Amino acid sequence: MRKNRQRAAVKADGILRRLTHYALHITLSLLATLAVAQDFDLVLNHGRVIDPESKLDAVRHIGIRGGVIRALSEQPLTGRTTVDVSRLVVVPGFIDLHQHGQKLEDYALKAQDGVTAVFELEVGTADVDAWYAARAGKALIHHGVSVGHIPCRMAVMGERPTFLPGANSVTATNTATDAQIAELRGHIERGLARGAVAVGFGIQYTPGAAQWEILEMFRAAAKFHAPCHLHIRAKGEAGPQNVFSAVEELIAATAVTGAPAHVCHVQSTANQSTARVLELLSAARARGLDLSVECYPYTAGMTDIRSAIFDPGWQRRAGIDYGDLQWAATGERLTAESFAKFRQAGGMVIVHSNPESVVRHALTHPLTMIASDGLPGHPRHAGTSARVLGRYVREMGALTLMQAVEKLALLPARRLEERVPGMKNKGRVRVAADADLVVFDAAKVLDQATYEQPNQPSIGIQHVLVGGVFVVRGGALQPDVTPGQAVRAPIQ
Numbered sequence: 001m002r003k004n005r006q007r008a009a010v011k012a013d014g015i016l017r018r019l020t021h022y023a024l025h026i027t028l029s030l031l032a033t034l035a036v037a038q039d040f041d042l043v044l045n046h047g048r049v050i051d052p053e054s055k056l057d058a059v060r061h062i063g064i065r066g067g068v069i070r071a072l073s074e075q076p077l078t079g080r081t082t083v084d085v086s087r088l089v090v091v092p093g094f095i096d097l098h099q100h101g102q103k104l105e106d107y108a109l110k111a112q113d114g115v116t117a118v119f120e121l122e123v124g125t126a127d128v129d130a131w132y133a134a135r136a137g138k139a140l141i142h143h144g145v146s147v148g149h150i151p152c153r154m155a156v157m158g159e160r161p162t163f164l165p166g167a168n169s170v171t172a173t174n175t176a177t178d179a180q181i182a183e184l185r186g187h188i189e190r191g192l193a194r195g196a197v198a199v200g201f202g203i204q205y206t207p208g209a210a211q212w213e214i215l216e217m218f219r220a221a222a223k224f225h226a227p228c229h230l231h232i233r234a235k236g237e238a239g240p241q242n243v244f245s246a247v248e249e250l251i252a253a254t255a256v257t258g259a260p261a262h263v264c265h266v267q268s269t270a271n272q273s274t275a276r277v278l279e280l281l282s283a284a285r286a287r288g289l290d291l292s293v294e295c296y297p298y299t300a301g302m303t304d305i306r307s308a309i310f311d312p313g314w315q316r317r318a319g320i321d322y323g324d325l326q327w328a329a330t331g332e333r334l335t336a337e338s339f340a341k342f343r344q345a346g347g348m349v350i351v352h353s354n355p356e357s358v359v360r361h362a363l364t365h366p367l368t369m370i371a372s373d374g375l376p377g378h379p380r381h382a383g384t385s386a387r388v389l390g391r392y393v394r395e396m397g398a399l400t401l402m403q404a405v406e407k408l409a410l411l412p413a414r415r416l417e418e419r420v421p422g423m424k425n426k427g428r429v430r431v432a433a434d435a436d437l438v439v440f441d442a443a444k445v446l447d448q449a450t451y452e453q454p455n456q457p458s459i460g461i462q463h464v465l466v467g468g469v470f471v472v473r474g475g476a477l478q479p480d481v482t483p484g485q486a487v488r489a490p491i492q
Helices: 002-039 104-112 128-133 149-156 178-193 211-223 243-257 266-286 314-318 336-345 356-364 380-395 401-416 421-425
Strands: 042-051 056-065 068-073 081-084 089-092 094-096 115-125 142-148 199-202 228-231 261-263 291-295 300-304 325-327 348-352 368-370 437-440 461-466 469-473
Touching (some): 042 401, 094 401, 104 469, 115 128, 115 461, 128 142, 142 199, 178 199, 199 211, 211 228, 228 243, 266 356, 368 380, 380 401
Parallel strands (some): 228 261
Antiparallel strands (some): 437 461
């Protein structure tokens, strides 16, 4: 009897110990769960996450704290704010390397198109500090700038820097002296020392700039490990200055100096020669040169009618005529008479210069990334990202979602990350990456902007996060939020 009581007591004690252990384990688990829940500022649950770096394409749950992705889980998470994004796609925020419209109202249209970081890297600025100061604490999305050959050349030539020089200006036409080239290089190096992301060139707008001058600016870029973003020198396949000699100029400059080169809007400059230009660039890359290229998904471009692009012979070079020009302010197609009138007055003109086949070839080429060349007056300013996702992915099947997101987010981030190390945490959806995210409906996303109504925001983009802060929520812009930060190279 006594032994039975002892055995029963031992058994009861064991049960009690196990129950105590289980209770403690459950309590600790609950406390840990609560701690995790409180640890996340925001959770996005049940979204289809696409990450072009890891090639992840699966339902995941994202925990965000302090503007950074802290968890990417196969199980639902909880946080201070939890948003169900079932049946929606979650991707890294889009990065636009070529956006001229850099006013606060421009940023609103870009955010509604899924863009979380915009860069003015073709034309750039002559005063890097002033450019960043003008946007400090006011921006909806992240932003960065190059030090620009055009505005610096204007300063050296004694002209007031403006967006683009007129065709007959000394900035456009004059050949620089050795002393002016040295002064110009000094401007470029000072801008890079102040954190400019890149060096920008619009060589077709400054035909007076000799190849040696451009080479000297590449040498300045190489000194700071900065990429050179170029509107190349010439169009067309005829003559000593043509699209091929223009591409060979930048290939040679990269080979000589080591500075990376990035070709802006390849389909807009190369036109019917786009496939051949991409073949040249791909072959040079295969030889180890650091070259990249961008395009945008529209058959028309836009520029200032006073610029050197419309110097005599422009019809032959571009393969177009007056009727292919559309005055942005009124929508009218031009004639020889109206062209002469507007050329004298100045303003933006839309240039219908490409068939759809050229655009599609550029977009689907494995070398290209997407950049809008955005400027008010053209639909690419408001609709580039959604056009790629809606028309070229969903409707045409020309790209997969993974390929499109890579071109819109990862490739642009990689182009800049050597110069700006912080870009290694953008363009990705992974733990420790910045919480710059886009959430969209793949069945509905589409551009609405047209040549006649260019400022119509895109549809189907439900949420946009910049540093973990909603700038678009439920498809609506959020008021009184300014999470956008300066994206700047280290200041020396």
